[in-house]
Amino acid sequence: MLSGDWDRPLTRSILAKAHSAIERTFPEQRLFLRSDTETRFIRLSPLTQFVGVTGSAMLLGWTIVSSAILLMASLGAGDLREQALREQAIYEARLNELAAERDARAKEAAAAQERFAVALTEVSAMQSRLLETEDRLKELETGIDVVAGTLRETMRERDTAREEAATLLAELAETEAEQPDVSRLEDLETTLTFMSAALGELAVKRDQMTAYVDEAEHHLDRVALDQKLEAERNERIFSQIEEAVTTSLTPIDEMFSQVGLPTDSIIEQVRRSYSGQGGPMTPIIFSTSGDEEPDPLTNRANEVLEQLDALNLYRIAAEKLPFGFPVRGSYRSTSGFGPRWGRMHEGHDWAGATGTPIHATADGVVVHAGRQGGYGNLIKIKHDFGFETRYAHLSRIRVKVGERVSRGDRIGDMGNTGRSTGTHLHYEIRIGGSAQNPMKYIKAARDVF
Helix, strand or coil: CCHHHHHHHHHHHHHHHHHHHHHHHCCCEEEEEECCCCEEEEEECHHHHHHHHHHHHHHHHHHHHHHHHHHHHHHHHHHHHHHHHHHHHHHHHHHHHHHHHHHHHHHHHHHHHHHHHHHHHHHHHHHHHHHHHHHHHHHHHHHHHHHHHHHHHHHHHHHHHHHHHHHHHHHHHHHHHHCCCHHHHHHHHHHHHHHHHHHHHHHHHHHHHHHHHHHHHHHHHHHHHHHHHHHHHHHHHHHHHHHHHHHHHHHHHHHHHHCCCCHHHHHHHHHHHCCCCCCCCCCCCCCCCCCCCCCHHHHHHHHHHHHHHHHHHHHHHHHHCCCCCCECCCCEEEECCEEECCEEECCEEEECCCCCEEECCCCEEEEEEEECHHHCEEEEEECHHHEEEEEECEEEECCCCCCEECCCCEEEEEECCCCCCCCEEEEEEEECCEEECHHHHHHHCCCCC
């Protein structure tokens, strides 16, 4: 006998038992419907009752399960909202800390700039004093040379006079021995008197020259002391200047390194753009002496000026690159750079009130100011070195195509135009058409601006 032959009697037996159980549990019922003229009834079989009760139970169970799922989802959504609010509060607190830190760095940079200006003024005054001191030193050296020459000539004349006096005395002795005539003796006495007076005058001049030489040597000692003190003062001034330059230059150099820009190439382009005679990039070299070879002080001053030139180049480059922050006023970050909902989000979003000021993040020229598809009201600004920034979903545009703007200029107001779910700014940075993460530039500049 095949297994299928066994299954059929078994199945029939199970179905019969089930039918019997249903009939016992749900006996046949009749539902009477009475009207004015007749009475009708509806027969409810055990199977019909079973199906109705089972369907009602399943509907009730489904209702209970759905209600539980909705309740749990509502509770979970409430937790997510609370978590989002906490994260928003933490993010805003962090932004406030970054803003305070940025303001502190700006104050330090301003203070360093003031110290540098004061130090540069002192260097100029010091240079003037050094030149005056060198002139006085040259005059004293010339005077000492003249005095020394005069003194040597006087000493030769004195020695010559002494020799002549000795010769005359010898002749006088011979004359006295030979008993010459009286007129010869009187001539010798007159000559001797004249020579004695001349020797006295020479002695006085010698004493005067000696005193003058002593005074000149004392003055030279004072000049040497002044030069030593001036050198120590110069050392302190140069140390302060070098410290101020390093304090200002290091954060800017780190800012360029963090965003991976070719610093040398950018600085060289800025140098070529500002190479006109008398412009900010004109090399400045000064010397405190007339020697052809510069002294150590001059070399050090020229090194400081080269560092200042590099700092100025960095400052100009930073003004032309999008290191600024586009939103002024109250805002919160709603979406960052990267994949979102299966698509690439090529910018950063900040939400705020309608009309919140929007500012240019770098110097540049407006190349688009109007509506563009999903961007809504859009502003595009072209910057140097292949950079472009975009400001989308604006409620108002305050610039026009071809207008040149500077970093910090107000260019529009935050809005909700284009493909947007609420009032916010969509901000993009592009290099050669390739989208970049804006927060990388904003974070890199937080210790500089």
